[in-house]
Amino acid sequence: MLTLLATNSSLYLDAAAEQQEQSIVFLGDSLTAGFELPPEQAYPALIQQEIAKLGLKFRVVNAGVSGDTTADALARLAWVMKNGADILVIALGANDGLRGLPPSLAAGNLRAIIDQARKTNPQIRVVLAGILVPTNMGPEYNNEFARIFPEIAAEKKAILVPFLLEGVAARPELNLPDGLHPNQEGHKIIAQTVWKKLAPLLDDAAKPSKIR
Numbered sequence: 001m002l003t004l005l006a007t008n009s010s011l012y013l014d015a016a017a018e019q020q021e022q023s024i025v026f027l028g029d030s031l032t033a034g035f036e037l038p039p040e041q042a043y044p045a046l047i048q049q050e051i052a053k054l055g056l057k058f059r060v061v062n063a064g065v066s067g068d069t070t071a072d073a074l075a076r077l078a079w080v081m082k083n084g085a086d087i088l089v090i091a092l093g094a095n096d097g098l099r100g101l102p103p104s105l106a107a108g109n110l111r112a113i114i115d116q117a118r119k120t121n122p123q124i125r126v127v128l129a130g131i132l133v134p135t136n137m138g139p140e141y142n143n144e145f146a147r148i149f150p151e152i153a154a155e156k157k158a159i160l161v162p163f164l165l166e167g168v169a170a171r172p173e174l175n176l177p178d179g180l181h182p183n184q185e186g187h188k189i190i191a192q193t194v195w196k197k198l199a200p201l202l203d204d205a206a207k208p209s210k211i212r
Contacts, residue, residue, distance in 0.1 A: 021057045024198070027073055027080060027113070028091035028129075031164065031190075032064025035181040044089075046191035047198065056202055061085070069095045070109035077113055081120045087201060088117050089127040089194065091164050097133030097145055107148040114156045125201050126158040129194065132169070159197050166193050 026032050026044040034042025039062065048060035063080045065072070070092045090113060096106040110128070117124050130149035133142055153160035165182070167189050168174045174186035182190060 021059050022086035023059050023061055023084060024087040024089065025061045025063050025080060025085040026089045026091065027077070028064040028089075029068040029073075029095055030064065030066035030181060031094060032062065032091050033066050034062075034064070034187065035066055036176060037184060037187065041184045041187055043187045043191040043194060046188060047195060050191075050195065051202065054202075058087075058202060064091070067095060068092065069099070069101065070106045070113070071096075074109045074113050074116070077116055081117060084121060085117065085124060086121070087125045087127065087198070088114075089129065089198070090114070090158075091129040091131075091161075093131040093145070093149070094133075097131065097137065100137060100141070103141070103145040103148050106145070107152060110148070110152050111156065114152070114158060126156065127161060127194070127197055127201070128153045128156075128158045129161040129164040131164055159201070161194055161197050164190060164193065 024047075032042065032044060034045075039045055042062060042064070044060050044062040044064070051058050051060065061080075061083075065076075072095075073090075073092050090110065092110065092113075093106050096103075114126055114128075117126065128149060130146065133145050135142065137145075150160055150162070152158065163169075165186075168182050168186040170179075171186075172179065174182060174189065176183050
């Protein structure tokens, strides 16, 4: 169960009831799709459950596709955004790193995703989740790759989740036998990690214009 960080959200239920439904799109790879898990156990679905408990008018769209690189996600972004999005959570880069693709290429694609999303909706709020790559890529590559996420978040004024797999990576009990993909318990922790950054955005959107 998620730990509620938006403790004042109960004050906004009346306002949320009047609010038109907004959408939160999670653009990612297998870590977002919930590889080998039922859809309801992937972290976007867990976040949707928490939103429903709060009575907020947000609909989660899980646009995670297993195997996607940043380039793949950029190529399908127009299709993903065809129904619009009010919040875009970007959780990409793991496959770029596993394939040893240049960090500069991943960075360029992530910037393009944010720019294209804002062209579609200038008011869209963006959350960018960082990823670390396996140590066998070497420290220079690892460090260069890790830097792109905080740099882009600062440059594009996006909300940064420093590390999507915080508390989950390299813990066998929280991952499938492949050691790369989180299991059900791992996704619960990811949901908490993302929720810490996402909840304030939902609160802001649900705040009433006046005290009732």
